[in-house]
Amino acid sequence: MNNELQQEAGPEFEFGIYTLGDIVQDCLSGETISPRHRLQEVLAAAQLADQAGLDVFGVGEHHRLDFAISAVPVVLAAIAQTTKRIKLTSATTVLSTTDPVRVFEDFATLDLLSGGRAEIIAGRGAFLESFPLFGYEMEDYKQLFAENLDLLLELNRHEVMNWEGRFRSPLKNAEIAPRPLQQKLPLWVGVGGSPDSAERAGSLGVGMAIAILSGSPEPFRNLAETYRKSGAAAGHAPQDLNIAITSHGYIAKTSQQALDEYYPYYYAYRNAISPSRDQVYRVGADDFARFVAPDNTLAVGSPQQIVEKILYQHELFGHNRFMAQLDIGGLPFGKVAAAIELLATEVAPAVRKELAKKR
Known part of the structure; x- marks a missing residue:
């Protein structure tokens, strides 16, 4: 196969990075950058990831003053104008408190602007501030997500919609415009640890992005098994059942x-964004090494260590995408940029080479 055909088909294992745009005081300098500066860093990271050859760039949605990104499609549209090939995804879209029609139209527009690079990872979100903000009830948490996900899938299939549900006004011969450049927008469901969510994603035939931010990945193995079993029972082809693993991470030349470099910023981030003042992260620097061991999900270390960690997880999940959140806790952009380069130029080629040997 020539290089042009390989590029068209895309890599068999994808690498990406994602950001939530957190605004946390630099624990060493004491400085806190402005939201504008933070967004400029996000755009710069996306450009660098695109130029370095990474496959996916994602931005996540929050509605708090300590995060700069709430309007995900707007940020991704800005990134689309300064990048050429990298896929652009939400990470995640909080679908429980967002009108699916608006979500679809926003991402279809992004798809047109980016030349067919838009994706959606839909999830319920780790924070709950969007419920009172947009007038939804917490007691409808699960039902809202299920109904909105089903509607989003239908919107992806049909230009004209007739639909009726519980939480929004009916659609009667409604024209859903614009249509994306791709035949359909790639949809993923973001999953924490719920087997029910994995089963739903498999039965619907959408991708599943598993967020494993710390601890052993082995307890999450059942999610991949449930997802594939459910997908097969629903008649979906194995090649259409894609799994992504998303993790916190940082890469430097050596493990030490x-x-x-990462520990003080990770510590600051964990405490700054904690949903509760009672949940204090107290892991000391000496103990932090245990949290980045080969059998732990936290992807921090030298390029070779990250390669080994991804290959170990691939044995567990058989996933075909890895995405790391590198820029947390006020970590200076220069360090983030260096980690992006190492992920693209040292980790990704080595992982793909080892996986090719196994195939």
């Missing part, structure tokens, strides 16, 4: 450098 990665630990030394």
Whole structure:
């Protein structure tokens, strides 16, 4: 196969990064950058990821003053104008409190602007501030997500919609415009640890993005098994059942450098964004090494260590996408940029080479 055909088909294992645009005081300098500066860093990271050859860039949705990104499609549309090939995804779209029609139209527009690079990872979100903000009831948490996900899938299939549900006004011969450049927008469901969510994603035939931010990945293995079993029972082809693993991470030339540079910012981030003042992260620097061990999900270390960690997880999940959140806790952009380069130029080629040997 020539290079042109390989590029058209895309890599068999994809690498990406994502950001939530958190605004946390730099624990070493004491400085806190402005939301404008933070968004400029997000755009710069996306450009660098695109130029370095990574496959996916994602931005997540929050509605708090300590995060700069609430309007995900707007940020991705800005990124689309300064990048050429990288896929652009939400990470995640909080679908429980967002009108699916608006979500679809926004991402279809992004798809047109980006030349067919838009994706959606839909989830329920780790924070709950969007419920009172947009006038939804917490007691409808699960039902809202299920109904909105089903509607979003239908919107992806049909230009004209007739639909009726519980939480929004009916659609009667409604024209859903614009249509994306791709035949359909790629849809993923973001999953924490719920087997029910994995079963739903498999039965619907959409991708599943598993967020494993710390601890052993082995307890999540059942999610991949449930997802594939459910997908097969619903008649979906194995090649259409895609799994992504998303993790916190940081890469430096040596393992000690990665630990030394990342730990203070990770510690600051965990405490700054905690949903409760009672949930204090108290892991000391000496103990932090246990949290980045080969059998732990936290992807911090040298390039070779990250390669080994991804390959170990691939044995568990058989996933075909890995995405790391690198820029947390006020970590200076120069360090983030260096980690992006190492992920693209050292980790990704080595992982793909080893997976090719197995195939």
